[in-house]
Amino acid sequence: MKAIAVHPGRPHSVHLREIPKPSLADIPNGRGVLVRVLQIGVDATDREINDALYGNAPDGNDYLVLGHESFGEVVEVGSAVRDLKPGDLVSCTVRRPGTSIYDQIGRNDITSDEVYFERGINLRHGYLTEYFVDDIEYMVKVPQKLRHLGVLSEPASVCAKALEQAFLAQQRLLVWNPQRAFVLGAGQIGLLATMMLRLRGIEVFTVARQRGPNLKQEIAEAYGAKYISSQETSLADLARHVGKPDLIFEATGSAAIAFQAMEVLGHNGALVWTSITGGQHKVEVPGDKINLEWVLGNKLLVASVNGNRRHFELGIQALAHGELAYPGVTERILTNPVQGLDNYQEMMRLLVEDKSALKVFVNVGA
Structure with missing residues (x-):
């Protein structure tokens, strides 16, 4: 064969x-x-x-x-x-x-x-x-009724696991209830994460490089998120304008952006890295500032790789829930x-x- x-x-x-x-x-x-x-x-x-x-x-x-x-x-x-x-x-x-x-x-x-x-x-x-x-x-x-979205099962499992890991880790805070999230990247992972966060009732700002209008913007906004072009608004400016996020979901594949995210996370916040940045690229970061703010701000960094069977089940459940809440939107990713x-x-x-x-x-x- x-x-x-x-x-x-x-x-x-x-x-x-x-x-x-x-x-x-x-x-x-x-x-x-x-x-x-x-x-x-x-x-x-x-x-x-x-x-x-x-x-x-x-x-x-x-x-x-x-x-x-x-x-x-x-x-x-x-x-x-x-x-x-x-x-x-x-x-x-x-x-x-x-x-x-x-x-x-x-x-x-x-x-x-x-x-x-x-x-x-x-x-x-x-x-x-x-x-x-x-x-x-x-x-x-x-499920047979998800046949049109079945090929997204693995990406959905990645998002489901990453969010689960963040929420499990944040049980350390006892009353963590995130209200605002930045999703960095609007590929399949970023958009599925946007959907899953919106299903939790969280205000989401989906940040991608490309200026709108474009398909990624349409999908993000159909999920009820706000689309932000990083060419027009920096992460720092976005945080100053709307407030620092309680949760950042990074899915850009850019080491520079992954580290930039550390500079805008709110107190008691969680930053989730999901992208792989292969290669030898080096970035400069304000290490002292990040160290100070993260220690004093009780901030958390979680790295997440692909999931196990239960995460696939959670991802498929989210795809089904998303179809009910936002009919026809997720299929546009394909x-x-x-x-x-x-x-x-x-x-x-x-x-x-x-x-x-x-x-x-x-x-x-x-």
Whole structure:
């Protein structure tokens, strides 16, 4: 069967290849689920792996199948599977267990191992293929009525986990009740975070570089947020005008902005970093000022990576809630479909060259 893969460590090696079709026999104890791929989301992670910034092939292979944002239809289940049946829609988690205590209790998303395993990213093949098989433990059911949003399950899980981590950590304050949030970045993660924060009744300012009017502004404002162009208003000016935020959700991919956010967070506030800023770029920060204000202001920095099964469930619940509260808005994030695995070069072109591409995804069997 067909798959889109790279040779990790070799820049711009993305290619189409034939790989064996998986079967339930690949998963022991009758726990396997065979899935026909419908759609796979792709993002900056796939682009950066193709740029050879990170990523490793599974042992015994010189290639890595890309794709960590999965959505498909169950074809066949093993004898021990009770909660899924053929025809069900599913997404699949990304991290796989290592050896740490966190992995042993099902929290492989926060492993303390130096070596980690992620499908489509590091040491495990991804989902950009026609079929995949995995253990029922990593499968998450998607309601049939969310079929049009199923490919956003993984990005939604990232946002759901990041917000959960911030709220859990802020229980230290006993009465934390954030009223104002800045969301930095208006890609898929920033917009989904905007939606989830608005569902909590929080006033949201979604900050992105591009001046309006534009699609990102339309989506953010349809969620009830205020869209701010950083070319017109700096973070410092925004905080002076509307007040410092109780919560900042950073999703820009810019180290400079990630650190700038530290300068505008309010007292007892939480800053959540979700973006990966690969490379060697250096930024200067007012270290003494930040240190003073953060210590005296009881401020919190939380870093969050991809989620486990429960975070996928929370993300899918948020997508469903968002459809009820803001009908038809979230689907507008899905801007750039690519038809079929054969068009992998167009997929990569959109990721690299098309700055207007909000969300690129591959229609495999949809």
